[in-house]
Amino acid sequence: MLKTVVLTALLLKGAFAVSAQSDPHSGRQQPTPSSGSDTIYLLRPDRVFDGEQMHEGWSVLVHGKTIEQAGPASSIKTPPNTITLDLKGTTLLPGLIEGHSHLFLHPYNEVPWNDQVLKESRAERTARAVVHARATLMAGFTTTRDLGTEGCMYDDIGLKQAIEKGVVPGPHILAATRAIVATGSYGPKELSYDYESPHGAAEADGAEGLTKEIRTQIGKGADLIKIYVDYRWGIDGKAAPTFTVDELKKAVEAGCQRRQIRRRTLVYHRRHAKSHRSRRRYHRTRRRRHPRTLRHDESQRHRALPDPGRRRRNRSVPRLAQRHRPRTS
Missing domain, CATH: 3.20.20.140 (Metal-dependent hydrolases)
Incomplete structure (x- = not known):
């Protein structure tokens, strides 16, 4: 069964703190992210669901409370001091x-x-x-x-x-x-x-x-x-x-x-x-x-309630590929 990780639950609300711990497979230590608003994270799950399609091998770059980039890992430009979080076996999706x-x-x-x-x-x-x-x-x-x-x-x-x-x-x-x-x-x-x-x-x-x-x-x-x-x-x-x-x-x-x-x-x-x-x-x-x-x-x-003069698309799920603030409803 695939694990599902919600991006904003991990990073924007402070409810999920990633502590330094050993990887049971490699023995490596995982980084401990800070809670500052200027912190930059690179999330590397197995796949990303953007609200419409599933994407294998995508990464997501988050700066503070804003998703800066989302796309193939090779296309993401990471600034210095970026904290990388490896999310093996998970699927990342919008809140x-x-x-x-x-x-x-x-x-x-x-x-x-x-x-x-x-x-x-x-x-x-x-x-x-x-x-x-x-x-x-x-x-x-x-x-x-x-x-x-x-x-x-x-x-x-x-x-x-x-x-x-x-x-x-x-x-x-x-x-x-x-x-x-x-x-x-x-x-x-x-x-x-x-x-x-x-x-x-x-x-x-x-x-x-x-x-x-x-x-x-x-x-x-x-x-x-x-x-x-x-x-x-x-x-x-x-x-x-x-x-x-x-x-x-x-x-x-x-x-x-x-x-x-x-x-x-x-x-x-x-x-x-x-x-x-x-x-x-x-x-x-x-x-x-x-x-x-x-x-x-x-x-x-x-x-x-429908507007009789105009038809609207349902846009209830934001696209990760666009720059947006996930808390906006």
Whole structure:
């Protein structure tokens, strides 16, 4: 089985330190790279996948956080003091992008969602998120869209900042902070109705309430605005719409105005067919003005709403042969 190595996980986040160790086959000592931003690495795997094709015998030259060159080993020009890393038996590929994560949650077969939100402290959940961030990076994902802290307020912004400062290893985080739900629609709902229990998302209603909440989350550092267009609050626990079309219009106006610095991408959670039709009916008249609006549901992957006037190629995986910064999503 071939080993796979993700370039940016090795070099750009500091989560993988190559220590001096003996090669079990040759007995030679491997170099120990420094962590300076001006360090130059020459990576020599068996093969490189550039996002479209597999290339045997390629090497990659990395200067600090930028891929300078990628191609056949004989074509790479190495400056003085370049650190060479031999990655025998490995395949090198660009960092992957996770479209939907919840770093502040862990599997529900370990602890149910209600118990995580109600019984686990934010300190514990943040500690778990640090572990999850490192595991995500080491699995090859160098960017993740974290779509809601589920009761941990704005702690994803703190985690993102800690990663960017090099305090802890992890991927580049696009944070949605608290997410937004209609009042009464979201959980937990285990406790008696006589008690006001913590909620897994921010409650907001009406044009004024949504505008205020969206601006608050943007002010706290949100990269994305996640809205639950429906949830399981219908009769017998079935999914039902939560917001009206007019409320969704206001949400897009508050978060996605193209001429304003505060512009953010909106991500929708939906399962119910009626809420999907309402969203589509509105966006048929708004796509050209707000093409950054995205959709999310539990049965399909995230994708951008199509622009009816133009076709676009999917460029989700960067080409190694081009000069680029791998952390750019």
